[in-house]
Amino acid sequence: MTRAEAKKKKELKKEFKDILDRLESFYDDKLEARVKNGIRDLEKVGKKDVKEVFDELEKFFDDKVEPKFKKGWREIERLMKKEISLKGIDGAKLLEYDPESPFSYVSAFLRDRAVAAVHPSSKYVVRRVLKALALDSVKVVVEFGPAEGVMTRQILAALGPDAAVIAIELNANFVGALHRIKDKRLRVVHGDVQDVDRIVADNGFEKVDRVVSGIPFSFFDTAGRHRLLDKISGLLAPKGRFIAYQFTTHLIPLLKQYFRKVEHELELRNLPPHFVFTSYK
Numbered sequence: 001m002t003r004a005e006a007k008k009k010k011e012l013k014k015e016f017k018d019i020l021d022r023l024e025s026f027y028d029d030k031l032e033a034r035v036k037n038g039i040r041d042l043e044k045v046g047k048k049d050v051k052e053v054f055d056e057l058e059k060f061f062d063d064k065v066e067p068k069f070k071k072g073w074r075e076i077e078r079l080m081k082k083e084i085s086l087k088g089i090d091g092a093k094l095l096e097y098d099p100e101s102p103f104s105y106v107s108a109f110l111r112d113r114a115v116a117a118v119h120p121s122s123k124y125v126v127r128r129v130l131k132a133l134a135l136d137s138v139k140v141v142v143e144f145g146p147a148e149g150v151m152t153r154q155i156l157a158a159l160g161p162d163a164a165v166i167a168i169e170l171n172a173n174f175v176g177a178l179h180r181i182k183d184k185r186l187r188v189v190h191g192d193v194q195d196v197d198r199i200v201a202d203n204g205f206e207k208v209d210r211v212v213s214g215i216p217f218s219f220f221d222t223a224g225r226h227r228l229l230d231k232i233s234g235l236l237a238p239k240g241r242f243i244a245y246q247f248t249t250h251l252i253p254l255l256k257q258y259f260r261k262v263e264h265e266l267e268l269r270n271l272p273p274h275f276v277f278t279s280y281k
Contacts, residue, residue, distance in 0.1 A: 122267075125269075129243055134241070141165045142165075142166045142200065142212070144168055146214075156181075164205075166187045167186060168192075196235065197231050210242075211240075211241075217251050218250070225254055229242075243279075246277070249275055252277065258279070262277060
């Protein structure tokens, strides 16, 4: 990379950080207090009223929060796509996927709408998911949409030496990044999570202990959601768990159709905040 390219990339990185800082400021000033109020409401009401409180909180997300984040994403997209006027510099080349770049998630997001985020999950979401996974004595984990492997690395660190992680990723750039994780327990599959039953069988397993997903189920139509949850439920061994971390609560009614027990937590320290759902076979 030339000195001019490095300078321009540094400028872009600063502008990108400024956009994320504004989004984070909105979260700190407006969103956190509203969500905490919703949680306090949940603690006060009986079980029959929980859905009403969740619906109100969800409406706040849909009406107030999501448009704010979408505006931020549009700013990022404008930043990533704008012409770089410096003579001899190809803007598209500068913004090619680079796993070492702060733009890695953003460039993948802009080029592939099946990518759900412009940055990795926070360490707080990762901790909540790991706690929900309860990986002691677990032998086989399937991960949907691992991206660059932030969650994957922590799962591997918590598993025993004879365990296996099947990571299913659709984005080719992320698949390349996952292959850089040198761990014989990791099996990276470039494929569609809707083929999870075939993928698990191809890897020599009949049942799995855990399935974890960061893929928004809004990516699938109604039939696709039911089909995938049916496959997950069928693949899980007795006492198996399905953990999903999502921006919305729309998944709760569906999960209750396929699992005997569903628990939920809210992690505020993520951009945007995420719900973590633990479903028990």
